[in-house]
Amino acid sequence: MKITTSAVAGTLESSDVYVKAEPCGTLEIEIESVVSAQFGDQIRQTVQDVLSSLGVDSGRISLNDKGAIDCVIRARVETAVRRAGGEN
Amino acid sequence: MxxxxxxxxxxxxxxxxxxxxxxxxxxxxxxxxxxxxxxxxxxxxxxxxxxxxxxxSIFDVHEPLIGHIQNGVVTGLECNYMGGKVGRAICEGLMEKPVIFRTxxxxxxxxxxxxxxxxxxxxxxxxxxxxxxxxxxxxxxxxxxxxxxxxxxxxxxxxxxxxxxxxxxxxxxxxxxxxxxxxxxxxxxxxxxxxxVSGTTKITRDPVGLKMADYAARVIDASGLLKDGFSFQTGAGGATLAAAKYIKDIMLQKNIKGSYGMGGITAYMVDMLQAGCFEALLDVQCFDLDAVESIRTNPKHMEVTATHYAGVSGKSAGVDNLDVVLLGATQVDVDFNVNVHTDSNGYIMGGSGGHSDTAAGAKLAIIIAPLTRARLPLVVDHCLCTSTPGSTIDVVVTQRGIAVNTKYGKNQELKEKLLAARLPVCEIEDLKRMAEELAGVPKATAPQGRVVAQVLYRDGTLLDTIKAVK
Missing domain, CATH: 3.40.1080.10 (Glutaconate Coenzyme A-transferase)
Structure with missing residues (x-):
């Protein structure tokens, strides 16, 4: 999937994650998390898994994580990417 | 003169x-x-x-203290509770001399x-x-x-x-x-x-909080302590207030006449006094306007000194006759030790207050907290700081299970009573496992810097230290 426009998913509530997907020439992943010390590596791995399963190889994906569990991160990233790819 | x-x-x-x-x-x-x-x-x-x-206690409003410490006006700090603003600065190495925390x-x-x-x-x-x-x-x-x-x-x-x-x-x-x-x-x-003073603190509407409150009230009911002469302390958090409301309902329904409510007093405790659930309130601090109004006008609402409330230097204290206390926690470890001083990254954002005093005195000390907060499990192998020793904690209530502390040769009978009441009793290790299945296993992190605070137990002995976060 190709990211053609900017889109967001999620909220800044505790236990949620706010994901922004924007067009970009390369693939950039930015993660800010309240639990980065405990789960930073796991979150990055999860985001990479979702992006590769959707066939995304370029775009800027930024996460502002307030302690979302893995399935929430997957859902929010996928939604943001699909919206940015023109699905609604 | x-x-x-x-x-x-x-x-x-x-x-x-x-x-x-x-x-x-x-x-x-x-x-x-x-x-x-x-x-x-x-x-x-x-x-x-x-x-x-x-x-x-030091609150966020006291943030200017940071400047006085930097300028050498203040070189020592002692308190029972410290808000997150000064707490963070302390954990980043603001002050040479360790902070002394008491209860x-x-x-x-x-x-x-x-x-x-x-x-x-x-x-x-x-x-x-x-x-x-x-x-x-x-x-x-x-x-x-x-x-x-x-x-x-x-x-x-x-x-x-x-x-x-x-x-x-x-x-x-x-x-x-x-x-x-x-x-x-x-x-x-x-x-x-x-x-x-705040306006009336609201009872939580969060379903997780209400579930925990319901369990906590049922634990108290099943313990056998909820009878005439019952004495009780609870904090001002949304879930503990909800538990107090459920207990009030049980007391009114069964026509139980309690003895006293104690602690920092909220409108809900005033309401229980007025409804006849208690003979008296022992008040060391008012949290809201209703409590202020009540202590001014109701002779049964007594002002007590901190020594009378929770001290060890008097010949007795209010905590010594407490039946049940409901307490919070940021972390509980598998030995039931409780952290209320730091967050999960080790930054100071609280303190004992009366936590360890009431836990030591009460017949039944209950921790009420969600299984996870923002992905971080409540139950860990080792607390980043021991604020209250596990030997003084009896039950940990979460929305997914209730752990009874039988590790110190006590509470076997209580555990059987809770099982008989069909409450979801489990081991403390089960709470840890359930949280990790849901949220993942967190990477262990612990501050490794120099000692920035000493935590003294109520008798003045050193209970733990808090290290700088690098």
Missing amino acids: SKLVSSIKEAITQMGLRDGMTISFHHHLRNGDFVLNMVMDAIAEMGIRDLTVNAS HGGRPSDMEKGTSHIDVAFIAAPTADPMGNCTGKYGKSACGSMGYAFADAMNADKVVVITDNLVPYPLVDYSISEIYVDAVVEVEQIGNPAGI
Whole structure:
């Protein structure tokens, strides 16, 4: 999937994650998390898994994580990417 | 004769405050307090340095303390609770000397035993007369009980009362007597009423919080302690208030006449007093306007000193006869030790308050907390800080299971009672496992810097230390 426009998913509530997907020439992943010390590596791995399963190889994906569990991160990233790819 | 002094600076001069001394403050004005900052600013302008500040609690409103520490005006801090703003700075290595944390009971008792000496105490008083009789029950900055300030007044070498409501002598319904007071200063405003007492704290509507509250109430009911003569303390958190409401419902339904409610008092405890659930309230601090109104007007709503509430230096204390206490936690470890001092990254954002005092005294000490908060499991292998020893905790209630502490050769009978009541009893390790299945296994992190705080138990012994976060 190709990211053609900017889109967001999620909220800044505790236990949620706010994901922004924007067009970009390369693939950039930015993660800010309240639990980065405990789960930073796991979150990055999860985001990479979702992006590769959707066939995304370029775009800027930024996460502002307030302690979302893995399935929430997957859902929010996928939604943001699909919206940015023109699905609604 | 009059003890009236024209300004805070004049009082500081008259009291003979000089470099290296220890001064004290109490926290009934909570996050609305102006007095600590006013006094510290005056001291800084007068060029006095190297002071130790012993404040019963430090709130975010006291953030200017950080500047006084950087400038060498303050070189020592002692408290029972510290908000996140000053706490973070301390954990980033702000101060050379470690902070000393005590408990609400340990602080006055250390003063009375002589192990904690106060040179000058500054008492924020919502109403006072010119001789220093003072109270928190009246005035535009009324805070209700002044329970934590008694030990300061009775044990400090010099005592300054600072008020924004000076009344003619004698103030009849006083809390702290003139016999302890050296000077009285009138100022325009001792605090911001909006920060002193909140409006009524709301019962949680969060389904997780209500579930925990329901379980906690059923644990208390099943324990057999909920009968005539019942005594009870709860905090002001949304879930613990909900539990109090469920307990009230059970007490009214079964016509149970309790003995006393204690602690920081909220509208919900006042409501239980008025409904006949308790004979009396023992109040060391008011949390809201209803509590202030009640302590002013209802003789059954008693003001108690911190020593009477939770101390170890008296011949007995209120906590010694407590049946049940409901307490919070940021972390609980598999040995039931509880952390209320730091967050999961090790930054200071709280303190014992009366946590370990009430846990030690109560027949049934219940921790009520969600299984995870923002992905972080409540139950860990080792707490980043032990605030309350596991041997004094009896039950941990979460929305997914209830762990009974049978690790110290006790509570076997309680566990059987909870199982008979069909409550979801599990092991503490199960709570950890359930959280990790849901949220993942967190990478172990622990601050590795130098010691920035010492946590003293209520008897004055060293319980744990807190290290700097790198």
